[in-house]
Amino acid sequence: MLLPGDELRPGPVVGHKAPDGAVVFDGMDDWLWELYEGHKPRPGGELPAFDSEAALAALEDGAPYVWDGFASAAEIREANHALEEMFQRRQLTRGSGVWVDECAEGGHARNRRALAGQRREDACGFWDVQGGEPPPPAPVLRLFRRLEAAACRLRESFGWPLLCSRLGMAAVYDGQGACYAQHRDNEWQRHLTPKVPKQAAPSSEGEAKRRRLDFQGPIGAWMNFRELTMLAYVNLPEDFGDETETGQAAGGRLRCYVATKRGDLAGDTARELKDLAPVGGRAVIFRSKELLHEVLPSFGRRYCLTFWVCTPH
Secondary structure: OEEOOOOOEEOOOOEEEOOOOOEEEOOOOHHHHHHHOOEOOOOOOOOOOOOHHHHHHHHHOOOOEEEEOOOOHHHHHHHHHHHHHHHHOOOOOOOOOOOEEOOOOOHHHHHOHHHOOOOEOOEEEEEEOOOOOOOOOHHHHHHHHHHHHHHHHHHHHHOOOOEEOOEEEEEEEOOOOEEEEEEOOOOEEOOOOOOOOHHHOOOOHHHHHHOOOOOOOOOOEEOOOEEEEEEEEOOOOOOOOOOOHHHHHOEOOEEEEEOOOOOOOOOOOOOEEEEEOOOOOEEEEEEOOOOEEEEEEEOOOEEEEEEEEEOOO
16 A cells, blocks of 8 residues: 655555465455545644643653643634534434444444453544545534644654544543443554565664564554544533532543553553543543553543544554
């Protein structure tokens, strides 16, 4: 596969050579399509309160980067109003035609062994944030575009070969104690075969570390191509804040198991726990391959946008 960027560059292996010399196409799964439909992140104007160096430091430490001030109170209220109207019309439900449904086990991850039997109780779906169908409401699209602009800043600052997904996801927790158990957005799977072409494999441990790859590592491969997960909370500022008893009682915290070891799906090896309130105007960025996280039971209606940024290998 060839992928866009400043120039076309080799992507994952999607075929093989037959004994007679013919090239055989092996087909595309959902993860390959997500990468294939990706695009170079675009700038998008001002990035209020975004600190790329602080983001780098947090990501390199295996921790989430908390971006407070991501959006103004007015922007959040406008986006929240749009989502709340859709919720009241029963449009933000599984089976709704206003978005592309995600299955109960995590959408693309329906055949992901690491999620077998895990609880996910929110309703969620995808919108096309590149001008296709179905589109998100305009105030919500504005927030997705700001996340993409942050990916553009990281790409320009550090040279990361980032590609943005065509789809952004929205999730609503109904306030009846819905939660999402521990998981990573990208997991090392021992039963998978690597798709990295030989010419793109790291030549040294230093290069492997810089590119977040494995150098002569264990058997297996990453489940998908997601490198960064970007979350944006679209809740009214007073609904989940730590400052009031009502906000604390609403729950819905994002629990981050910082610096867990690969393969730990329970958080036993975490260096520390961080519980982040889903307050409106806050965005959170973390490494999809590294951060084990969960959503604790939510007793208030909780809106979250998710945007994934991929790398070719």
